Amino acid sequence: FKSYAIHRWGKGILGLCANGDLGLVNPARPDDPPASLPQLLHNLSARGIDAPLILRVGAFLRRSLDDLNTTFARAIAANGYGGVYRGVFPIKVNQQAEVVDRIVEYGRPYGFGLEAGSKPELILALSRNLPEGALLICNGIKDAEYVRLGILARKAGINCCLVIESPGELNTVIAEARRLGEKPMLGVRIKLTRRVSGNWADSSGDRSTFGLTTKEVVDMLETLRAADMLDCLRLQHSHLGSQVPQIMDIRQAVDEACRFFTELRRLGAPLDYLDLGGGLGIDYTGEARATDNSMNYTLDEYCANIVETVRYAMDEAGQPHPTLVTESGRAIVAHSSMLIADILEASYFDRSEPVTPEGDDHHMLSDIAAITGYLTPRRVQECLNDAEYYREELRALFRRGVIDIEQVARAEQIFLYVVGRIKDLVTQSGDVPPEVREELNEHRDIYRANFSLFQSLPDVWAIDQVLPIAPLQRLDEAPTRRAVLSDITCDSDGKIAQFVLEDGIDNALPLHELRPAERYHIGVFLVGAYQETLGDLHNLFGDTNVVTVDFNDEGVLELQHEVEGDTVSEVLAAVEYEPRQCLDAFKAIVERAVRSGRINPGQRKILMNTYREALGGYTYYEHLHEEEAHG
Numbered sequence: 001f002k003s004y005a006i007h008r009w010g011k012g013i014l015g016l017c018a019n020g021d022l023g024l025v026n027p028a029r030p031d032d033p034p035a036s037l038p039q040l041l042h043n044l045s046a047r048g049i050d051a052p053l054i055l056r057v058g059a060f061l062r063r064s065l066d067d068l069n070t071t072f073a074r075a076i077a078a079n080g081y082g083g084v085y086r087g088v089f090p091i092k093v094n095q096q097a098e099v100v101d102r103i104v105e106y107g108r109p110y111g112f113g114l115e116a117g118s119k120p121e122l123i124l125a126l127s128r129n130l131p132e133g134a135l136l137i138c139n140g141i142k143d144a145e146y147v148r149l150g151i152l153a154r155k156a157g158i159n160c161c162l163v164i165e166s167p168g169e170l171n172t173v174i175a176e177a178r179r180l181g182e183k184p185m186l187g188v189r190i191k192l193t194r195r196v197s198g199n200w201a202d203s204s205g206d207r208s209t210f211g212l213t214t215k216e217v218v219d220m221l222e223t224l225r226a227a228d229m230l231d232c233l234r235l236q237h238s239h240l241g242s243q244v245p246q247i248m249d250i251r252q253a254v255d256e257a258c259r260f261f262t263e264l265r266r267l268g269a270p271l272d273y274l275d276l277g278g279g280l281g282i283d284y285t286g287e288a289r290a291t292d293n294s295m296n297y298t299l300d301e302y303c304a305n306i307v308e309t310v311r312y313a314m315d316e317a318g319q320p321h322p323t324l325v326t327e328s329g330r331a332i333v334a335h336s337s338m339l340i341a342d343i344l345e346a347s348y349f350d351r352s353e354p355v356t357p358e359g360d361d362h363h364m365l366s367d368i369a370a371i372t373g374y375l376t377p378r379r380v381q382e383c384l385n386d387a388e389y390y391r392e393e394l395r396a397l398f399r400r401g402v403i404d405i406e407q408v409a410r411a412e413q414i415f416l417y418v419v420g421r422i423k424d425l426v427t428q429s430g431d432v433p434p435e436v437r438e439e440l441n442e443h444r445d446i447y448r449a450n451f452s453l454f455q456s457l458p459d460v461w462a463i464d465q466v467l468p469i470a471p472l473q474r475l476d477e478a479p480t481r482r483a484v485l486s487d488i489t490c491d492s493d494g495k496i497a498q499f500v501l502e503d504g505i506d507n508a509l510p511l512h513e514l515r516p517a518e519r520y521h522i523g524v525f526l527v528g529a530y531q532e533t534l535g536d537l538h539n540l541f542g543d544t545n546v547v548t549v550d551f552n553d554e555g556v557l558e559l560q561h562e563v564e565g566d567t568v569s570e571v572l573a574a575v576e577y578e579p580r581q582c583l584d585a586f587k588a589i590v591e592r593a594v595r596s597g598r599i600n601p602g603q604r605k606i607l608m609n610t611y612r613e614a615l616g617g618y619t620y621y622e623h624l625h626e627e628e629a630h631g
């Protein structure tokens, strides 16, 4: 359990069950025994819901929302800040109805709102019955229709704030406001000049694609004044970035945002909301340092830094403290979802039983086999070099037709036995050179997991995101294998080779040797933000099953909602094939084969039934069919 550093990145959401299972911890009753994840999977499987699946935990979402709101409230009280905090959730971070609706529900006591970054997101947000006083921040490129909705929805009591992203948009807003005879609530997105560090540095600084430059902001004030609409400008939006690793970057960016804010007020804009956008990081690796996957601050520090900086700047300018707004996405949803996949098979890159060369085998097979005779901690590098040298030579002999396939197969087995002994020695001996450990990584096992990296963890592929991963069972048993994970797409990029472990980021994940006929599941954690939304249909693997669970008042984990993953028909339709037409066309091909006698009627029946069933089935590897086929 300790190997996976769960205590560092898990924020207490996961615990070890008495039987070695990984379990979900109820945040409201942290001393209760954790609810076993393998047991939950077993129960779901009985209902016909299998891995791969995304598991959402309502209580974890609620806790993140509570934490964000109460931590801001504490910082506000501690600093004698005169304003309040009114957060919004950026829909793009996880647009799923089950998630957005819960955020609206759990956020109700805090007047928590939503952020729309596009017209479709606005249309979604307008239908969500936001709490009284909550903001609906309207970002993104806006056409007249978007603007009209934003202006008139205010008449329906929805607190829409249209954030001007470009000078052209301002003209659309003024024209629509005149046409409708209504005054909108406006915000302005300002490009800060300071760039923050991290993966999303490009979304900050004056070369970022969104927002107005200083000159454009000054011009905008004049345009609004001339249109008698300066009183509409109530909010300043200065997005700090995403997953900002350094607290110093946050403080400096907020400081600059405040300079703009106080200046705009001085020029007559009646601003009362300061929106600092996203940026609050998630410590995906639990390292608590400023890297792309971690950050060097806590939620307390983030809130305290913002509140202190704004208070100081406003006091300096002799201006009232504004309402603070943030658009934290990942900090709200990341912890609440996990991807669970079953391991389908493992390729072990060593073996424990010795293999001996046969009588007339090439002498190099005996040379490899002899390596174990001189294997000591001092000669480990030499042994590894020798093993690799002989293997390469034997492969070359095979390619030239000197040795046959059985010999080369035997040579590979002897090599794996030698590697196994070297791995054992390295595990037992502390003073093995780091280069040897590094080289042994070439011989990591490969565990094939039933999921698509491109559909379920796109950031791992796109931006080398490191996500914590752990097995869900046998955590009371020392793992004996070191593996990389490969997915079931036929794309060599579909693998994970960076793992969060107790000693830092490692390129192999400790796992247990698979046991025959026993399911082995892994969990990929903190995947609630962006992953579901950005995933794609590579190899036509569709959405996975999604299951939402929550703890009831008695602390018992309950199934609340399930959505079956895409069927093959659905993904075919998504890429513009008509499943019915596919079926008919295939049937016609099979008919021809029946007529020509290549397929008999019995085979035709099996083939067509299988095709039809597969069309309506899950896109991922299904164990169910095997079990059914075997009676």
Ligand code: PLP
Binding pocket: 090, 093, 115, 139, 203, 239, 241, 242, 243, 277, 278, 279, 280, 327, 328, 329, 330, 331, 529
């Ligand atoms: N607001 C805006 C305008 C964004 O572009 C983003 C994401 O980059 C966010 C909020 C959410 O950021 P995060 O998920 O880092 O909180």
